[in-house]
Amino acid sequence: MDLRFTEEERAFRRMVRDFIDRTLPDETRERMASGRTPTKAQWGWWHGKLHEQGWSVPDWAQEHGGPGWTPVQRYIFREELQQAPAPQPQQFGTMMVGPVIIAFGSEAQKSRFLPGIRSGKDWWCQGFSEPGAGSDLASLKTSARRVGEHYIVNGQKTWTTLAHWADWIFTLVRTDPNAKRKQEGIGFLLIDMKSPGITVRPIVTIDGEHEINEVFFDDVKVPVENMVGDETRGWDCAKFLLSNERTGQARVGMSKERIRRLKRIAAEAPSGGRPLIEDIRFRERLAAVEVELKALEITTMRVVAAEQKALGERKPDPASSLLKVKGSEILQSISALMVEAAGPYGLAAPMAAAPEGANEPEIVPDWAAMAQPIWMNWRKLSIYGGTNEIQRNIMAKAFLGL
Amino acid sequence: MDFDLSEEQRLLRESLTRLLADRYGFEARKGYAREPEGWSRAMWAAYAELGLLGLPFAEAEGGYGGGAVETMLVAEALGEALTLEPWLATVVLGGGFLRHGARAERRAALVPAIARGSLLLAFASTEAQSRWDLHDVATTAKRDGDGWVLEGRKLVVLHGDVADRLVVTARSGGGRRDRAGIGVFLVDAKAPGLTRRGHRTNDGRRAAEVTLAGVRVAAEDVLGDPADGLPLIERVVDEAIAALAAEAVGVMVAAQKLTLDYLKMRKQFGVPIGSFQVLQHKAADVMMAIEQSRSMAMYAAMSLEEPDPLERGRAMSAVKAQIGRAAKFVAEETVQMHGGIGITMEYAVAHCMARLGAIEAMFGNAEFHLRRLAETGGLIPA
Numbered sequence: 201m202d203l204r205f206t207e208e209e210r211a212f213r214r215m216v217r218d219f220i221d222r223t224l225p226d227e228t229r230e231r232m233a234s235g236r237t238p239t240k241a242q243w244g245w246w247h248g249k250l251h252e253q254g255w256s257v258p259d260w261a262q263e264h265g266g267p268g269w270t271p272v273q274r275y276i277f278r279e280e281l282q283q284a285p286a287p288q289p290q291q292f293g294t295m296m297v298g299p300v301i302i303a304f305g306s307e308a309q310k311s312r313f314l315p316g317i318r319s320g321k322d323w324w325c326q327g328f329s330e331p332g333a334g335s336d337l338a339s340l341k342t343s344a345r346r347v348g349e350h351y352i353v354n355g356q357k358t359w360t361t362l363a364h365w366a367d368w369i370f371t372l373v374r375t376d377p378n379a380k381r382k383q384e385g386i387g388f389l390l391i392d393m394k395s396p397g398i399t400v401r402p403i404v405t406i407d408g409e410h411e412i413n414e415v416f417f418d419d420v421k422v423p424v425e426n427m428v429g430d431e432t433r434g435w436d437c438a439k440f441l442l443s444n445e446r447t448g449q450a451r452v453g454m455s456k457e458r459i460r461r462l463k464r465i466a467a468e469a470p471s472g473g474r475p476l477i478e479d480i481r482f483r484e485r486l487a488a489v490e491v492e493l494k495a496l497e498i499t500t501m502r503v504v505a506a507e508q509k510a511l512g513e514r515k516p517d518p519a520s521s522l523l524k525v526k527g528s529e530i531l532q533s534i535s536a537l538m539v540e541a542a543g544p545y546g547l548a549a550p551m552a553a554a555p556e557g558a559n560e561p562e563i564v565p566d567w568a569a570m571a572q573p574i575w576m577n578w579r580k581l582s583i584y585g586g587t588n589e590i591q592r593n594i595m596a597k598a599f600l601g602l
Numbered sequence: 603m604d605f606d607l608s609e610e611q612r613l614l615r616e617s618l619t620r621l622l623a624d625r626y627g628f629e630a631r632k633g634y635a636r637e638p639e640g641w642s643r644a645m646w647a648a649y650a651e652l653g654l655l656g657l658p659f660a661e662a663e664g665g666y667g668g669g670a671v672e673t674m675l676v677a678e679a680l681g682e683a684l685t686l687e688p689w690l691a692t693v694v695l696g697g698g699f700l701r702h703g704a705r706a707e708r709r710a711a712l713v714p715a716i717a718r719g720s721l722l723l724a725f726a727s728t729e730a731q732s733r734w735d736l737h738d739v740a741t742t743a744k745r746d747g748d749g750w751v752l753e754g755r756k757l758v759v760l761h762g763d764v765a766d767r768l769v770v771t772a773r774s775g776g777g778r779r780d781r782a783g784i785g786v787f788l789v790d791a792k793a794p795g796l797t798r799r800g801h802r803t804n805d806g807r808r809a810a811e812v813t814l815a816g817v818r819v820a821a822e823d824v825l826g827d828p829a830d831g832l833p834l835i836e837r838v839v840d841e842a843i844a845a846l847a848a849e850a851v852g853v854m855v856a857a858q859k860l861t862l863d864y865l866k867m868r869k870q871f872g873v874p875i876g877s878f879q880v881l882q883h884k885a886a887d888v889m890m891a892i893e894q895s896r897s898m899a900m901y902a903a904m905s906l907e908e909p910d911p912l913e914r915g916r917a918m919s920a921v922k923a924q925i926g927r928a929a930k931f932v933a934e935e936t937v938q939m940h941g942g943i944g945i946t947m948e949y950a951v952a953h954c955m956a957r958l959g960a961i962e963a964m965f966g967n968a969e970f971h972l973r974r975l976a977e978t979g980g981l982i983p984a
Contacts, residue, residue, distance in 0.1 A: 201611075201671050202604045203904045209603070272603055456982055463984035483976035488927075490981045491920045491972070498897035505605045522890050595889055596882035600862055 203501065205272070212273055216280040223249050224286045232285040233461065234566055235574045237411060240323075240365050243287045247320035256289045257298060257318050264302055264310070265318050271507035275500070282453030292324035292362070293317035297370040299444055300388065300437045304429040313390070316367075327357035327371035327391070327415060328438065335590050337372070338382045338435065342417060344373035344389055346424070346431075351375075351389060353397075353420040359584070363400050363413040366393050372438055375431045388434035390426040397421070405580075407573035408549065442586060449520055449585075450500040450527040455493050458534045462486065462541065465567055469541045476541055485540075489533045496526045521591035521598075528581035528588060535575040542571035549573070605900070607671070614653075614668075615675045621648060622683040628950045634686055639764050640808040641686035646719050654689065656717025658697055663706075664714035670903040673841070674848040678899070681852025684953050686807055688722055688761035694845045696723025698838035699769045703786055703825030724765035725842075726756035726789075726812050727835070734966040736771070736835050737781045741814065743772035743828065748821045750774075750787060750828070752814040760964075762810030763800030765791055770814065771835060774828050785828035786835060787819045794818070805960035806953065833911060839965055840918045844902035847925045850961050851899045854892045854929060857936040857954035861885065864940055875939075884935050891928040898924045916978055919971040926968030929958040 205213070228242045238246070250256040258274045260266030269277065281288055289295075298317045301309055316322030333340040342355025353373060363369065369391050379385025391398070397420040402410045428437055463486070466477040476482055503519045539546055545568035551560060582588040596602040607615070625645065626634075634642035649655055654676055659665020666672075673694065680689060697716060700709050715721035732738035741754025752772050762768060768789045776783030789796065795817040798810040826834040865876030865885065875881055898921045905917035933955040937944035944951050962968070975981070 201607060201900070201903070203900065205603055459982050460984055463980075463982070467984065480973065480976060483980070484972050487972050487976040487980050488923070491924045491975070492894070494901065494920055494981055495894035495897045495924050498901050499893055501603055502605055502897060502900075505603055508603075509606075522893060526890060526894070589883070592883045592886035593879070595886040599889060600882075600885050602862070602865060602876040602882045602885060 203498070205276070209272055209276060213276045213280060216277055217284075219253065220280060220284045220286050224284060229284060229286065232287065233457075235570050237409075238287045243290065244320055244323075246287050247290050250289055251319050256320060257294045258289065259295065260298065260302065264314055271504050275504045278448055279453035282451060283457045285454065285457050288448075290317075290320055290323060292326055292366075292370075293320075293322060295444070295448070296326060296441050297324050297368075297390070300370070300428060300441050303440060304388070304437050306425075308425065309390075309428065313368075322368055323362065323366045325360050325363045325366035325369050325393075325415075327360060327369045329359045330356060331358055335587055337438070338386070340372055340374060340386070342371065342373050343377065344375050344387055344422070344431075346375070349424050351387075351422045351424060351427070353389070353391065353417045353422055355417050357415040357417075358413075359403070360400075360413045360415045361411055363393070363415050364402065364410070369393055369415065370428075372434050375434075379432065383435040385432050386434040386438075387431040388428040388437040389422060390428065391417075391420065391422050395420045395422065405577060407577040409573070409577070443520055450496055450523040451531060452493065452497045452500055452527070455489075455496075455527070455530050455534060458531070458538075459486070459490060459493070461567070462534060462538055465538070465541050469543065469568075471543070482537070482540065486537055489530060489537065492526065492533075493530050496523070496530060499523065499526070521586075521594045524585065525582075525588045525591050528578075531581055532575075532578050535571070535578045538567075538571040539575045542568040545569065546572045607675070611671060611675060614672060615679060617652060618654070618676060618679045621652060622679060622685070626683040626685060628684075631684060631686070631953075635806050640802075640806065641688065645685070646687050649687065649689065650717065650719035653717075655693055655719055656713065657693060659701060659709075659713045659717065663709050664717050666717075670841075670844060670906045673845050674899055674903045677845040677848035678852040678855075681849035681957070682856045684853065684856065684950070684957060688724070688764070690842065690845060690849070691725060691761040691765065692716060692721075692723045694842050695725040695838060696765075696767070696769055698841045699723075699725070699786060699788070699825050699834070702837050703831075703834045704788070705822070708788075708822060721767070722761065722765045724759050724762040724768050724810075725838075726759040726762060726768045726770045728757050728759070729755065730757060731778075734970050735779070736839060737784065737832055738779050739771050739773045739784050740778050741770065741772040743774045743785050743787060743819075745774075746818065750785070750819045750821075750824065752787060752789065752817045752819060754814050756812040756814070758803075759798075759810045759812050760803070761808060762798055762812050763808050767791060768796075768812060769825065770812075771831070772814075781832050782830055784831045784835070786825040786831040787828075788823040788825055789814070789817060789819055803960060805956040807960070836911060836915065840914055841906060843918045843922050843965055844899070844906055846961050846964060847895070847899040847902045847921050850925045850929050850958060851892065851896050853954050853957050853961070854888075854895060854932045857932055857951050857958075858888055858892060860949075860951045860954070861888070861936040861939050864943075881939055884939060888932050888935050891931050895925055895928045912978065916975060916981060919966075919975040919978075920981055922966055923968045923971040923975060926962050926971065929962055930968070933958040 228238055231238055254267050257266050258277050262268040301313055330340050344351035344353045371389050373387050373389050375387040376385030397418040399416040401414045403412045404410055467475050469476045471479050545564040548564040548569045550569040653666045656665040657668040661667045729740055743750045743752050770787045770789050772785055773783055774785040795815045797813045800808055800810045803809050866874055868875050902921040905914055908914040936951055937955050940951055943949050
């Protein structure tokens with residue numbers, strides 16, 4: 201038993217870090233550090249650089265254009281991106297639909313879709329949730345009716361992150377309304393966002409930002425060759441997708457980066473005539489988060505090491521539920537401590553959010569103005585991808601046999 | 603990065619688990635607890651035979667050359683069976699002082715006796731005013747010719763009632779809370795001037811109040827530097843914290859197993875109570891707390907190799923803080939999920955809670971270590 205990384209793994213980490221330091225534009229890094237989503241141009245450019253390097257699809261097998269990394273290398277790569285902080289490869293393509301196409305798709309679908317995902321030319325979004333299908337995803341109603349060589353899609357998806365940037369959407373659609381179980385009769389369908397009959401309506405979130413959307417489908421014609429796998433077995437693809445990405449859920453690198461930032465801020469922010477970091481209550485709360493994070497880091501490494509041993513075999517594991525719950529709770533705690541550090545500045549909205557104020561001098565520091573919006577926005581961490589309550593259900597059933 | 607056990611480590615764990623499954627069921631344990639010393643001499647002999655009592659000592663000195671991982675495995679198994687024997691006091695604490703503080707000839711004389719099971723040790727550190735501050739020592743050590751004379755009173759000395767020798771901290775110089783001027787002394791329990799009053803502990807073990815009135819200690823029984831023994835004390839206590847973390851994981855696993863069985867078996871409103879989501883979520887939270895604790899027990903074992911004592915101390919504070927919080931949570935929730943039966947002596951989960959409470963009371967609780975970690979800058983540099 202040895203928790204240390206090998207010399208080769210440490211060298212790999214240095215190589216990744218050097219590349220990031222050399223390549224990542226300061227503007228992108230600063231925007232990430234402020235807690236904002238990178239602009240489409242920043243993200244797209246960065247994804248392109250990763251692609252040139254052969255690193256844009258870290259989890260894919262070499263035969264599909266992946267770098268052929270071990271689970272430990274993939275973990276290090278993601279951690280380094282998070283700590284920089286730099287954007288991850290575009291997640292909806294590389295981590296979600298790409299692996300589904302590789303596992304369930306036809307050869308034609310692979311050669312058609314995988315290159316655009318790797319290069320970042322195609323932006324993807326995820327059409328799963330509906331107004332009436334959240335935690336109970338399988339009750340979804342958006343229908344795909346087969347007419348000749350097309351499906352006619354009608355219905356509505358919601359909470360669709362970055363749909364306004366996307367070229368494609370991967371959807372779960374009901375193909376057989378008479379199936380015995382609601383999980384049956386669902387298809388996994390790829391839809392061109394430029395198709396006539398698609399309407400994207402922005403949803404502004406609690407922090408005043410536009411990240412998510414509603415997507416309406418009104419008699420949208422989709423060629424049958426865009427169905428991934430059997431038209432009634434899409435639920436298998438969805439389950440695979442939701443439990444596929446495991447160790448990234450913990451976001452250990454991201455939490456470390458936020459804690460470093462918080463410590464630098466608290467060393468400056470005044471409280472009772474001295475820096476906030478000297479307030480023992482604040483430091484104890486911060487230390488408690490660091491302790492949980494250390495435990496989560498080791499737990500994550502245990503999962504990574506188990507993956508390393510079971511190389512090639514990638515089956516869903518309930519460990520991902522634990523990593524997601526703990527990872528989101530830790531980030532949310534950090535966001536609350538950042539609000540604590542902001543103090544009265546918590547009132548001020550970030551200026552960059554107001555288009556007319558973008559070039560004005562700062563009134564309160566940007567980090568302080570961003571603290572409340574991030575604290576509010578990060579509620580999403582325990583809601584999306586299966587709420588933390590759903591994750592507890594999964595643990596109780598899959599791990600504990602209840 | 604590698605979480606695998608070696609073949610020898612797997613074998614050690616398997617043979618101990620088998621021994622405990624055969625001879626340390628809950629009913630057998632009740633019998634051991636009723637013995638005069640509060641634990642089983644027969645089991646102690648069985649541990650000796652298995653090599654547990656000489657585990658951490660060098661092979662050349664009569665031990666088995668086990669490291670932190672071996673200690674972790676044994677502590678977890680002993681915890682899961684809720685064993686009562688003085689393994690922590692004798693082997694981890696007492697043994698730790700011998701390994702890091704005694705001269706080779708002293709070890710050569712004592713280690714074989716420990717490994718055989720014929721020598722019991724205990725660590726006498728806590729005082730009325732000290733709480734968990736290892737450097738807060740009012741007991742004095744005054745030079746007397748070649749040797750020393752000790753005066754003072756030590757409290758809640760775990761297994762101090764039966765120990766053959768006590769490892770006593772005493773001040774050879776400086777003020778009561780100074781970090782310098784503390785010595786560590788190996789004292790014969792039958793030495794003139796030493797009196798002890800044994801008592802029960804809340805987890806069904808025994809401890810003692812130890813009074814030292816002009817107790818003479820020979821020069822050869824000084825462990826480490828008599829004027830600067832705190833680094834030695836901290837080293838050994840860090841090893842004890844790592845062992846306690848692993849033991850706590852074992853106890854938590856035992857409480858979890860009992861609870862999961864109960865949730866599946868116990869019916870109310872016509873269905874197993876484990877079908878209720880409110881209890882399923884509690885059970886999931888317990889599971890997460892245990893997995894996080896297991897990670898921290900591993901981190902503890904690995905961190906003992908850390909050469910910088912400050913770094914090591916920070917790591918151990920993180921470990922004890924996490925273990926303390928998790929242990930309290932798991933104890934309270936597993937008892938709650940049992941309902942009334944959970945708070946009876948006739949049912950094992952109550953004994954799990956008692957042991958977890960005892961672990962929290964030893965070498966600093968979660969709040970103590972969180973504060974220590976906070977004061978020393980936390981784990982992640984800014």
